[in-house]
Each structure stands twice: as C-alpha cells, then as structure tokens.
Amino acid sequence: MATAPTSPNALRGRPRNLAANRQILDAVRALLAERGYSALTIEGVAARAGVAKSTVYRRWTTKADLVVDAVVDTLAPLFDAHPGASPQDLLRALVDALGRPEARAAFLAVISEAAVDPVVRERAEHLLIDPSRRLVERCSATVASTVASTVDPDLLFDVVAGAVIHRVLVRGADADEAFVRGLLDLVGVPR
Amino acid sequence: MATAPTSPNALRGRPRNLAANRQILDAVRALLAERGYSALTIEGVAARAGVAKSTVYRRWTTKADLVVDAVVDTLAPLFDAHPGASPQDLLRALVDALGRPEARAAFLAVISEAAVDPVVRERAEHLLIDPSRRLVERCSATVASTVASTVDPDLLFDVVAGAVIHRVLVRGADADEAFVRGLLDLVGVPR
Amino acid sequence: MATAPTSPNALRGRPRNLAANRQILDAVRALLAERGYSALTIEGVAARAGVAKSTVYRRWTTKADLVVDAVVDTLAPLFDAHPGASPQDLLRALVDALGRPEARAAFLAVISEAAVDPVVRERAEHLLIDPSRRLVERCSATVASTVASTVDPDLLFDVVAGAVIHRVLVRGADADEAFVRGLLDLVGVPR
C-alpha cells in the first residue's frame, strides 16, 4: 500500500522522514473525525502532525489525495484476503470499519469530490471501490447461495455495499447484528 | 416547501426580492454541477446570481444550508404524492433525479457535512432522508409483495435507497431499466 | 445657525421632526468624544439618536457635513459678539471650547477632510475658521496694543489660533492660565 509517492530519485539527498507519513495521516484522521472534510486544512494537518506545511505538500498534491490515502490506510486490512472468514464476519468487519468517525466524514467526502475531479475518481475507484467489490464477490463465491449466485453481480454489489453505506453513512444509524443477518438473508446467503 | 427562512417581521421595511431566491438556488445548482461542492463559494454564487453577497447571507447562514435547499428544491416534486404511480415508475424517477449532475455533487456533500454538523444533519434528515423513506414505504404499501411486506422496513429502506445511491452516486454508473427491475425483483415486488 | 438644510418645499406633507435634529447632533458629539471621527458611522449615529438612517441622510449628505454642524453647534455661542469681554476672557473661552473631548476629535478631522474635499473646505472655512479669525481680530481691536496693532493680521491670527490649537489639540496638553497670559504677553496685549 504505497501511500506517499516516492521522490523521483530516492537514493540521492536526505531521505524522507518515514515517521512523518504516519504522523500526517494520523492527524488527517483525527481532524476528519473532529471537524469533517470541508473544515480540514493542510495547515491544520501540518500543525497537528508537528510538521512543516512543505513536508505535506511534498508528499501529497491535493487535500482529496491526502484524505483518500488516510481512509485507505485504515481500510486496507479489511480488503486483504481473509481465508476462512464467513460472509457474516466480513460484512460485520466492513460495517465496523465504515462506522468509525473518521471514515464516516471522509468516505462520502471523497466520493463527492470524485464526482467532479477525475483524478480523485480514479484513485477512489482503484483504492476503495474495486477492493470492496472484490470483498463482496469473495463472499458470494464462498457460499453455495441460491440467490446470490443467480443475481447480477453488479446489482449484488450495489445492494450489499449500498445497504451498508446507506445505513451507516447516510443515515448514521446503528448497524447491529440483525441488520447484517437480514441483509444476508435477503440476498439468499444461507445461515 | 418553504426554503429560505422569512425575515423576523415580514410586514415591516422593504420586502425581500422573491426572484432573488430562485436566482440564487439556480446559481448554486449550476456551480455544483460544474465545479463541485468544495469549490463552491458564496461569492461565486452571488456573482453568478447577479446578487450582492449580503443578500445571500441574509437568507442562508451556511454553505451547507444553501446546498441542502438547492437539492431539496429539485427533489421536492419527487417526494410529493404520485397516486397511481407504480413502484417501478417511482424508483425510475428517483434514479433520474439523483443522476443529474448537480444532485450527484450535492447530495453526498450534504451527507458528508451532516456527519459532522448536527444542524445540517437535522435538516438533511428532515428534508431529504425522511421524505425518501416515505417514498419507499408508499411503494411497498401499494403492492401485495411477498417479501417486501415481511422484511424489516428499516432494512428495506436501506437496501432500496442504498442500492440506488451506490449505483448512481458512489459508483457513478448508469442505472438502466435492468437495474431497476432487478432491484425490485430482489425485494419481491411482483412484475 | 441653519444646520440642516430645509426640504425644497417645507410647507407640504408631514413636517420634519425638529427634535430629531438635536438628537442626531447630540449623538454625533457623544460618539465623537467616545470613539473619534474615523470610527463614527452614520448607522451608529442613527441608532444612538433613536432615528432611522434615512432621517439622517435626508438632512445631511456627508459624514463630514454632519460633523461640521455638530462642532459649529457647540462653538457658536463662542463666536457671537461678547461686548466688554477682555481678550483674556475670550481666549480662555476658546481654549475651553476646543478642549472639550468631542471638539478635539472633530476639529482636526474636519480640517483633515477639508484638505481633500473642497465642499468640506468651504463649509469649514465659512463656519469655523472665519468666525474664529473675527474673534481674534475683535480682541486686537479692543486693546491699544503696541505689538498686536503693528504685526500683520494674518500672522497674528496664525500665532494666536495656532498656539491654542497646537497646545490643546495637537499636543493635548493642559492650557492653563499661564499659557493664556504668556501668549497675550508675547503678542503685546497689555495686562
């Protein structure tokens, strides 16, 4: 998960401070959770991270870029393969990850920016949407489902991911076990 | 759907220019579609609307407030009762409305702000989420559905609205007739 | 002392509220003493006078105009003839009048505006400078001075009025009896 692009010639000159990357992304997540995307400023991030403004700009070109990486950084473990995990476990993990305050503020902000900025869109698609789609597909593959295997994969993805997003992000409601179970029932995943 | 709050005592002093309301909201929608939420500025709105900045601030206190009203203003007809409309028609109308460029940029921005600003949250809930929920409920009530009537109404709302939002707003994909039909099939609405 | 210009046809329609004139000028003086000229606003004056903004604008066209009248209004008694008054008495009265807080803030502000705005200059010359010159000339005429009668009247005016202004307004120092006496000695007015 290469977040910050490396400098053109990483072997010459003083190497970048690796700790700064983490400090910056932590600051982004903290500020996102506290104040939201539109109140997030690069200056604020730098100050919170204890880093010069130029250090942030050297690594990320855009506020949106920075936020995408901050989000991906926390969702990454979720997207990695989880051999042997049940659909219910995976869905539960997704719900938990998106429910974290910094993810709530950030995720839809990124999507909203993506609607208007093609660069953000590409990154968001590549780093957020595609992995979550693969997650859903892995689920449906692991079960001998009667419905999930017949339904259009596009629709299945929209229904499962959409329901989670709508419940957790849009409505900000609690996604309890009943929700997860009900959703899986609806798409035909056997208990 | 009274959008702009009226002045404290509307009978005293020079009355507000009613035309300005429409000019402002039109400008908001145009700029949202062109540049997106985070590039939207009150100064830009005022300039585009041909109105003084103070005229905007007199009527809306917040960029988010203004955007909520701009979105509601276009979605309002959708939320009004449509006697005799089939679920398929209603869902189709919803998909079309959300697919318009200014709605795409605005809707998720509003939700994203709502995650962090309680005032926005309350307005969004009242003016956007609740009406769309009633729309879904009206649908499920009009059909003798085998599934939709047994499934939890909360879940039904999340699945239907979520699938639309995910398809149209998050993924930015085309929501064709097959999608609408497939979604209705999944929740058990008979053809 | 016609302060507010009368309306074109004063006999038709509702007559002006005469009390408002005094309320406005009082408010001007109070605010001048408290905040100074550059912090003086028409809105503030209207609010303090308990009068609508338009009532002020109907009577004065300019902030400087308004201030000139406010100052003249308090200096007027000084400029009227004082038969039998000694030069010392007249000078003392001038010093006292200019030393009042609202006069301090206003007088030089008016002069400063006058340096740049011909309309203000004409009013200031007519209503402030000329009368005070006549005051000084009345003084020198009443005494059989050895010096004051031989010195150029222009210079005499500059020296007497200038010394007072410099002591009271520019330096903001106390103008005691010794100052008045010393100044008269210098220009040759016998005790």
Added chain:
Amino acid sequence: MATAPTSPNALRGRPRNLAANRQILDAVRALLAERGYSALTIEGVAARAGVAKSTVYRRWTTKADLVVDAVVDTLAPLFDAHPGASPQDLLRALVDALGRPEARAAFLAVISEAAVDPVVRERAEHLLIDPSRRLVERCSATVASTVASTVDPDLLFDVVAGAVIHRVLVRGADADEAFVRGLLDLVGVPR
C-alpha cells in the same frame, strides 16, 4: 528610523521583501494626497503598491500606524541635526515639508486619530511631536535671542509650531518668506 517592525525572529523562514516597505509607504502617501485619510483603504494601498493585502497587515496593525510611518518617513530628514543651519532655514524647511500635499492630509489625520487612540498618540508623540520640539529648541539655542530665551519653552514651541500648522495645514494658506521672517521677529530672533 526603522519604520516597519521587524518579524519576531528575523533569522528563521523566508526573509521579508525590503522593497515592499517602500512601495507600501509610497502608495500610502500618494493615496493620502489624492483622496485623503478617510478614503484611504488598506486594500487600495496594497493594490497601488503591487503587493498582497496580507503583506501590509503583516507589517502594520492599523491604518493609523501605517499613516504615522508614512508621515515620519518623509519628515525624518528634517528632524536630523543640521549643523550650521540658521533658524530661518530650519523653519523654512519645516514649512516646505508640511506643505507637501501628502503631508497635509496625513499629519492632521494622525493627530485626529491620536486624540482618540492612545497607541497612536504615543507613537505620534514619540515620532513627530518630540522631534519637532527638539528642532525648535535647537533653533532657540543657536541664537542669542532676547525673547526666545526668556519665554517659556512650552509656549515657544506652541507658538512656533502652532503658527506653522495653522497657516499651512489648518488654513491651507501659502507660507511665504514674509511669514517665516515675521514669526521669527515676533519671538525675538535677530536678523
């Protein structure tokens, strides 16, 4: 005569553009002469100086501060010691300096603000009044005057400076050689 305060720690960060100081003060003087103090805006100064608004605010906190420095900047050479100069020369130089249009508008503006703002008063006293007082005292010290040496120094200062100010600034009249000679005669400076 250090006008603009230096930054707290001048050795860190990018150094200030020294040329900007002069550009700004030049702009202030030009605008003062053209439009006067109350029409002077920081935005206008910045625009005229070809400098960002923040660059002005970084160096001066107040419009009055800025004007004080602009005035001092032009009067400074006058206040420096002029060994061998006659009182007549010095007075002539003072008259000429104050008679310049930008000085006229600025000087009275500063005094007028000083009457109401203690910070301005202190700066004006320190940078304008005290030096000009020393100038007058140097004059009276260089001559074996019969009057100037017996008269109260306070009064002498008020009379000389006051006469110049009244003639040049208040009345806006021409201060010719006769005025200078007459004033010196009056206070007893021998030819």
Added chain:
DNA sequence: CTATAAGCGAGACGGTACGTCTGGTCTTGTG
C-alpha cells in the same frame, strides 16, 4: 573529505474567500 542533492522547519509571498459591517439607495406601510 568534500561536493552535491534532497529533506526539513520556518515563515514571507501574491492570492482568494470568508463572514461582517457600513455606505448610500430604494421600497414598503403608517402617520
């Protein structure tokens, strides 16, 4: 051991927008 190269903190730079305030004008209803 000394270039050379890049990172870093600090902070100034020209800009843009913020949300507020005032100026001066206008448009109502009421007296």
Added chain:
DNA sequence: CACAAGACCAGACGTACCGTCTCGCTTATAG
C-alpha cells in the same frame, strides 16, 4: 411628505488558507 423599518448593491474590513517561494540547516550518497 416624513418617518421607521429593513432590503438592496457595492465594497472594505481583518482573518485564514491556499500553493509557492526563499532561507538556513540537516542528513544522506558519490566522488
């Protein structure tokens, strides 16, 4: 007509960040 009220357009206020640019200094590799 005058007046209070308050909306209107215009534009300055002083602040906050933007993204860029110097600085002096530090920390690496390459010669």
